[in-house]
Amino acid sequence: MSSSEDVKDISILDGASSVDRSEGWFTSVTDFLTRWGVETNGIDPILPEDRTDTKLYQMFFVWFSANLNILAFGTGSAGPAFFGLGLRDSFIILVVVDLISCVIPAYFAVFGPKLGMRSMVLARYSWGYLGSILPSAFTVFSMQGFLILNCIIGGQTLASVSSHLDDTLGIVIIGVISLLVTFCGYKVIHWYEMIAWIPSVITFIVMLGLGGHHLTQAPTPPPPSTSTIISFATTTASSVISWCIMTPDYGVYHTNKASTMRVFLYSYAGFFIASLAGHMLGAAFAAAAPGVPSWEAGFDGGNNVGGLLQAVLKPSGGFGKFLTVLVALSVPSACAPTMYTFASSLMTIHVWFARVPRYVYTIISEAILIPVAIVGATHFYATFVDVLSVIGYWSTVFAAIVITEHLIFRKNDPARYDLSKWCKPRRTPPRNRCRLLVPVCLRNHRPVHVPSMLQMPV
Numbered sequence: 001m002s003s004s005e006d007v008k009d010i011s012i013l014d015g016a017s018s019v020d021r022s023e024g025w026f027t028s029v030t031d032f033l034t035r036w037g038v039e040t041n042g043i044d045p046i047l048p049e050d051r052t053d054t055k056l057y058q059m060f061f062v063w064f065s066a067n068l069n070i071l072a073f074g075t076g077s078a079g080p081a082f083f084g085l086g087l088r089d090s091f092i093i094l095v096v097v098d099l100i101s102c103v104i105p106a107y108f109a110v111f112g113p114k115l116g117m118r119s120m121v122l123a124r125y126s127w128g129y130l131g132s133i134l135p136s137a138f139t140v141f142s143m144q145g146f147l148i149l150n151c152i153i154g155g156q157t158l159a160s161v162s163s164h165l166d167d168t169l170g171i172v173i174i175g176v177i178s179l180l181v182t183f184c185g186y187k188v189i190h191w192y193e194m195i196a197w198i199p200s201v202i203t204f205i206v207m208l209g210l211g212g213h214h215l216t217q218a219p220t221p222p223p224p225s226t227s228t229i230i231s232f233a234t235t236t237a238s239s240v241i242s243w244c245i246m247t248p249d250y251g252v253y254h255t256n257k258a259s260t261m262r263v264f265l266y267s268y269a270g271f272f273i274a275s276l277a278g279h280m281l282g283a284a285f286a287a288a289a290p291g292v293p294s295w296e297a298g299f300d301g302g303n304n305v306g307g308l309l310q311a312v313l314k315p316s317g318g319f320g321k322f323l324t325v326l327v328a329l330s331v332p333s334a335c336a337p338t339m340y341t342f343a344s345s346l347m348t349i350h351v352w353f354a355r356v357p358r359y360v361y362t363i364i365s366e367a368i369l370i371p372v373a374i375v376g377a378t379h380f381y382a383t384f385v386d387v388l389s390v391i392g393y394w395s396t397v398f399a400a401i402v403i404t405e406h407l408i409f410r411k412n413d414p415a416r417y418d419l420s421k422w423c424k425p426r427r428t429p430p431r432n433r434c435r436l437l438v439p440v441c442l443r444n445h446r447p448v449h450v451p452s453m454l455q456m457p458v
Contacts, residue, residue, distance in 0.1 A: 030357050033359065038183065038184050038185055039186050039188075039358070040359070041185075041186075041358070042358065043120075043344055043348055044422075045115065045116045045121060045252075046116035046252045047116065050116075050253070051116050051252070051253055051254060051255050051256050052253070053253045053254045056258055056266055058194070059109060059263055059267045059270065061193050061194045061270065062250050063106075063109075063247070063267055064193075064197050064273065065192075065196040065274075065333040066193065066243075066333050066337055067271060067275045067334070068200045068204075068273075068278050069330055069334055070153050070305060070309065070328070070330075070331060071150050071153050071239075071278075071334055072275055072277075073281055073282035073285075074149075075235070075236060075279055075282060076236075076278060076279035076281060076284075077282035077285065077286035077302075078235060078236075078282075079093065079094070079236075079282075080218075080283060080287040080289075081286045081289075081302035082302060083224070083232040084228065085221070085224050085229075085232060085287075086219075086220050086224075087218045087220075087283060087284060088220075089224055090283035093232055093233050093236065094280055095276065095280075097233050098236070098240065098275045098276045098279060099272065101240040101241050102240055102271040102275060103268065104399050105240065105247045106268035106271055107244075107264060108244040108248055108399070108402070109247040109248065109251055109264065109267035110251075110264055111251075112249065112250060112251025113251045113252070113258050113263055115414055115417055116252045116256065117248065117252065118248060118249045118341075118344045118348070119139070119245055119248040119249055119341070119345075120139055120348040121348055121422055122402065123135050123402065124348075125410075125421075125422075126401050126404070127401060129423075129424070130425060132348065133349055133350075135398050136345050136346075136349045138394050138395075138398075139245050139246075139341065139342075139345040140346050140349070142395065143341050143342035143345065143365075144368060144372075145390070145391060146334070146338045146391070147335055147338050147339060147342070147373075148369060148373045150331050150334050150338070151174045151175050151178070151331070151335065151369060152167075152171065152373050152376055152377045153305050153306060153331065154170065154174035154306075154329075154331030155167050155173070155174050155306075156306035156377065157170070157309055157324060157327060158173060158174065158325065158328035159306065160298065160304070161324050161325055162321075167374070168377075171370060171377065172370055174328065174332065175335075175373070176366075177329065177335075178331075178332040178336055179362055179363070179365075181332050181335075182340050183359050183362050183363075185340070185358070186250070186253065186340070189250070189336050189337060189340060190250070192333065192336060193336075193337075196330050196332070196333035197274075197330075197333070199327055202323065202326075203326065203327045204278075204281055206316065206319075206323060207309070207313060210320075211285065211288070211295075211312045214288045215284045215287075217288060217291050218284070218288040218290075219290055234392060235392070236279065238389060238392020238393075239275075240275055241395055241399065244395060244398070244399045245345075245395050245398060249337070249340065249341050250337060256414070285308060285309075285312060286299070286302070289308060294314065295308055295312060297311065298311030299311070303378075309327065310324050340362070342362075342365050343358045343361035343362050346361050347361070
């Protein structure tokens with residue numbers, strides 16, 4: 001490539017750098033927030049000398065906290081409540097699916113420390129600069145979908161504590177807390193995730209102590225059809241695999257000298273332990289709910305997971321309400337990373353978006369989130385399955401393309417990624433490679449996910 005082409009690339013696209021934003025009141029606000037410790041970095045890859053964090057155990061806690069919450073409980077409850085599965089069938093599906101699907105987001109977590117790139121910047125090295133606009137746009141919508149689901153279930157849980165609260169107010173409270181954590185950025189998110197798992201663990205243990213004797217009395221429904229099994233399996237897998245579009249974002253400041261296997265195992269353990277525990281608890285209590293009138297009433301026909309949780313904890317009185325509030329307020333452990341990736345992914349779509357500070361997009365996300373979540377709260381499971389089906393379908397294609405690029409074309413070697421080319425279209429992968437990878441992955445992936453998206457239980 002000629003030097004003139006390099007200059008053209010730089011002059012057109014280096015505006016994506018966080019240090020080249022237009023001067024004005026944004027600059028003054030950004031400088032002020034920086035002094036107060038708010039992260040104001042853009043989407044520039046973090047250079048090796050700036051990747052100095054050696055606390056690899058954070059990889060475990062980020063994903064453990066993000067997955068051990070009421071949304072994972074709700075995912076598991078979909079088996080009996082929405083798909084009509086029994087407890088035994090739900091457990092078998094959950095164990096197999098979680099064991100396998102947790103590998104993909106854990107594998108992607110390794111890219112963070114090794115390359116220092118956010119996931120959608122990394123996509124440019126496999127999809128091409130212009131081609132990566134597609135997964136970036138899908139990620140923006142996917143993250144917003146996740147936020148909506150989390151806020152719905154968190155708001156319902158909070159509202160179940162008192163008749164003076166409703167879903168709408170609960171959704172607003174969860175949304176505001178998520179915004180505050182995300183607004184501060186990477187370091188605050190990591191600090192928050194180190195402790196956010198504690199209320200959920202305590203609550204789930206108390207729930208087992210209070211209602212465990214009812215779990216063995218769950219009714220046994222008729223044997224499920226193949227389509228029902230596939231539908232629940234892919235819904236569950238979607239809720240886990242879709243984390244791969246964001247896991248690199250939370251290791252970009254960790255040392256690139258870290259053991260690849262340690263990063264993977266920390267991340268896998270966080271995903272698997274939390275996901276399996278939350279999923280199985282949700283399935284168990286949802287399956288037993290028809291046999292316990294107070295649980296069934298709280299569950300509201302399968303549309304109020306928070307109500308089920310509160311009904312199980314009700315015998316413990318005020319302490320149960322306290323735990324319910326804590327669990328609801330821990331929902332931002334999943335919302336905060338999601339909102340953070342929403343902002344960084346939006347910045348990768350076009351250079352114009354990259355010139356706006358990240359914290360502005362968190363506010364935009366909040367403005368979209370609250371009204372849509374309020375509307376979607378009335379049909380939780382329909383919203384839940386629809387959102388996860390779409391997210392799971394495209395995120396699996398995304399994972400296949402990035403992994404193929406890394407293993408085949410990059411020879412599984414991080415050194416083959418030139419960080420200086422991250423914003424240069426002419427220096428990203430050849431177009432013919434992208435044209436080959438995308439159709440192949442779509443064709444090989446379609447038989448798995450399209451049937452599962454269409455075959456809902458009758």
